[in-house]
Amino acid sequence: MMHLIPPGLVGCRPVASRPHLILLTTAILFSIVISANAVIIDFEDIPTTGPGTGGQTVVSDQYKGLGVTFNSPVAIDYSLDFGISGFAHSPTRAVESCYSKEFCRTPVEMSFAGPVRYLRLWAGQRHSLRIPKIVRLQAYDELGSLVGSDERTMGPSDYPIPISIPLEVTSAAYPISRAEVSYAPDGNGQFDNVGLAVDDVEFGVNQMPVVRLMSSSESPLAAGTTVTFAAEASDPEGDPLKFWFVLDDNTVRGESGDSSWTWRPTQEDVGDHVLTVWVTDDLESSSASMDITVQPNSPPSILSIQMDPKSPIVGSSATFTVQASDPEGDPMEFAFRLDQVPVSGWSADNIWSWTPSGGDAGDHILEAIVRDGFSGDEYVSAARSFKVDTIEEPATVAVEVPDEQPPSTFDSRPWIFGGAVGAAILASSIWRRFRKGSGSSSGGRSSVQTSEPKPPKPKPSFKAHGDRGRSRVDPEGAIDVVAEMRMRLVADSGVQMSEGGGPDIVGEELE
Structure with a gap:
């Protein structure tokens, strides 16, 4: 909820239920109030002398460091030049686009250095209005497309209208890049902004998400190791986030709501790599990176395939045992194929038992397949031939x-x-x-x-x-x-x- 600020209250601005930092000083260059993502400019720091009409200063890039520039309106000290008590919103100075005939035809324009989520300001009229006028705030994105507008009717009035009319535009989907404040143009498209005054320009600068990248296994990694990378991210405004992962300048997973990516490097990936995770709130993006080194993995070796008994007999169980070793001492997995047909899946069991039936009499080839925990789809194998005999009747x-x-x-x-x-x-x-x-x-x-x-x-x-x-x-x-x-x-x-x-x-x- 937006709270209106009583005229004359200096330096204290409630900012839409967000925590804020109040800067109160008479010696600093800019008299502003900044919250977690809000900036308020009240123009009280503008000098009383300058090139503008009435000794006032043209406002252009004085607030560039705060992320906004103006198209040269003029700051006017109403308390000195006009003596209008309580006219300025906070508390004496404001800006007008019309200090000469040329500027009366130009809206007050603001350009922002970064994406702005919302813009709020206050408008008034420094002299009487014989007919009602519509004051309008229009906001545009970086492509010049209108993303939002707000307008109010002022007048008619026989007296100056205090700067107390709020105008606000919020754009959650598309950031605000530029905004204009003016009276609505006439039927010929001409502007007449004589007396239009603006004060307390407040804008919410979008804050980038914060992200860090973590790994389930520390580098260096052996080729064939399965590793999961996870991004921990947060957004100051609580916006939903999207992630994408880039390995050595190659996108390995496109934008999605999944904050993790799993990789199993092969022998071809041996070497140094850089993994970067990007996160965006659809307005701005931030990233975190991690260096990864992949080392080669040596495959296991099969030492022997033992059979018990050495000559299997139809109807009797035969046991085949594989003896293998791994150079790095990695855990190994085993599988078996009989006559090129798989007879077991991958497991840590290096023993396979078989009871041949009558139709199995004859010659066979048993193949033992071994891989370590980092081999991926790579494996080593060895084979042994044997014969199944039948039992003669007495x-x-x-x-x-x-x-x-x-x-x-x-x-x-x-x-x-x-x-x-x-x-x-x-x-x-x-x-x-x-x-x-x-x-x-x-x-x-x-x-x-x-x-x-x-x-x-x-x-x-x-x-x-x-x-x-x-x-x-x-x-x-x-x-x-x-x-x-x-x-x-x-x-x-x-x-x-x-x-x-x-x-x-x-x-x-x-x-």
């Missing part, structure tokens, strides 16, 4: 025991070759003694151990039948003894079925 061998005397050896050469093999013999009856070992049957079951392979022997005394056991009853009721031998071939043992002969089967009973 082989079944049937051995027929004839009616003759029991033999002392079992010959399995037609089916088994290479290495030692364990077997279990199931039969309805079996002899308890063997030539190269002793044994007996308990519950129709006995265990034997084979020896290492030997050269082929003469025709064995037992005939073996594959796949199943069988029995035979002769006319006298004697029972042929049939034994079944089941063998599981172990992949790493080297045992395989062959027609070429094999070991002798000897053994003894297991208690």
Whole structure:
């Protein structure tokens, strides 16, 4: 809310609910009142002698240091020249555009050095007005476009009209660059400003936002480091702010309400940089900068890919472990691809487990991929080939025991070759003694151990039948003894079925 100031009150000006600093002195050059963003000029400091009419001074650039220049109106001391008590607003001097015929045709014009958010002044008439006149304040932006105006009617009056009529223009969207005060022109566009007086010109200079730039990581940065830069900004008038970021004179993020920017430099960004954040309140802009150094990042190295077991088997779990190191000791992330197909995402786990199914038997290639926390999209990889084996079903061998005397050896050469093999013999009856070992049957079951392979022997005394056991009853009721031998071939043992002969089967009973 604007408060009118009683005539004659020197040096004290309320400024629209903003804190202000009051300067009271008789010795300073300018008698003004400045608030956080307001300047008031009351013309009381203008000398009483000068080139103007009546010994007054032409007002031009005396207030340039305060951000405003005038188009040469004249300051008049009404208390001396006219003796009009209480006419001037504060308290004796004011300016007029008309101290000669030429200036009577010219408005009081003000030009501002910086963007002005509002302009307020007081107008009056130093002599009587026979007809009413409209006094008008018009404000323009730097392009000359009208951004606001205010007007009041003065007169008619048989006496001078005190300088007490307020005129004000506020422009939040576009700053005021220039303003004019005059009576409205006549029908021919001519001005007649005789007697128009202006005092206490007050304008609010826009204050730039205040900003500082902060970083989530200190410089120098390793290439691949993700860093976020944040601007902390405030505006004295509380205006909404917009930000944009410039890296080495290149705009990396355009104007927006977001006060942060995230960057992940690569190896190509190694070197020195300058990041600048700009902030604007749509009237003025300010900035803050930060020096950034990006250092190269060395990638990790893969030392080995270990498998357990070394020969995976269908249906059994296999574990793959990657051993890697990083020159800077950075934390590493791992991923795996099997036969060029991703089988895991990025994680800190350097182990991958897999249980192959029946369709996975055969050759495969496992690729291990490693990156450190600063590699970005860059990584190193290594591969290892391996084979998944299948599990053979147990082989079944049937051995027929004839009616003759029991033999002392079992010959399995037609089916088994290479290495030692364990077997279990199931039969309805079996002899308890063997030539190269002793044994007996308990519950129709006995265990034997084979020896290492030997050269082929003469025709064995037992005939073996594959796949199943069988029995035979002769006319006298004697029972042929049939034994079944089941063998599981172990992949790493080297045992395989062959027609070429094999070991002798000897053994003894297991208690």
